[in-house]
Every structure is written in structure tokens, then in C-alpha cells.
Amino acid sequence: MKKIMNVLYRVLAVVVMFVGQVVAVMAQQPTHYPDEHEPIPPTLINILIYIGGPILLFVIYYYYRKWEKKKASANARTTADRKAEAKEEGKD
Numbered sequence: 001m002k003k004i005m006n007v008l009y010r011v012l013a014v015v016v017m018f019v020g021q022v023v024a025v026m027a028q029q030p031t032h033y034p035d036e037h038e039p040i041p042p043t044l045i046n047i048l049i050y051i052g053g054p055i056l057l058f059v060i061y062y063y064y065r066k067w068e069k070k071k072a073s074a075n076a077r078t079t080a081d082r083k084a085e086a087k088e089e090g091k092d
Contacts, residue, residue: 040046 040050
């Protein structure tokens with residue numbers, strides 16, 4: 001009897017999982033689409049958002065990476081200098 005109950009609980013858990021997945025999938029389906037399928041008009045705001053925005057993000061990312069590399073190389077030089085000083089102090 002205990003084995004049968006364990007199997008029933010597992011089957012019930014799988015059914016509940018599938019029902020939950022169906023609800024989640026159905027909630028993501030759009031109920032309607034807009035009637036007009038026209039391209040975005042080239043206004044100043046649209047140009048700034050869709051063209052200027054990605055270019056600005058790329059430039060910021062480029063200079064951020066450049067700054068990080070410069071900082072990392074400065075830290076590496078500092079660490080190497082400290083090791084060299086420690087060796088010199090050890091010799092004296």
C-alpha cells in the first residue's frame with residue numbers, strides 16, 4: 001500500500017508540474033497584435049534611442065575596458081616592484 005501511495009504522489013506531482021507549465025506558457029502568448037505594421041518613423045528621439053544609444057554604450061564599454069586593463073597593468077607593476085624590494089631587503 002505504501003508503494004502505491006508513493007507512486008500516486010509522484011504522478012500527482014508530475015501532473016501539477018505540467019499544469020503549471022501550461023499556465024505559464026499560455027500567459028506569455030499575446031492575445032492580439034497591432035493592426036498597423038509600419039516602420040518606426042525617423043524622428044530625432046527614435047534616432048537617438050535606436051542608433052545613438054547602442055553607439056554610446058559601445059564607446060563607454062570600450063573606454064571602460066581600456067581603463068580596466070590600464071589599472072590591471074599598474075597593479076601588476078606595483079606587485080612586481082614590491083617583490084623586487086622584498087628580495088633586496090632579504091639580501092642585505
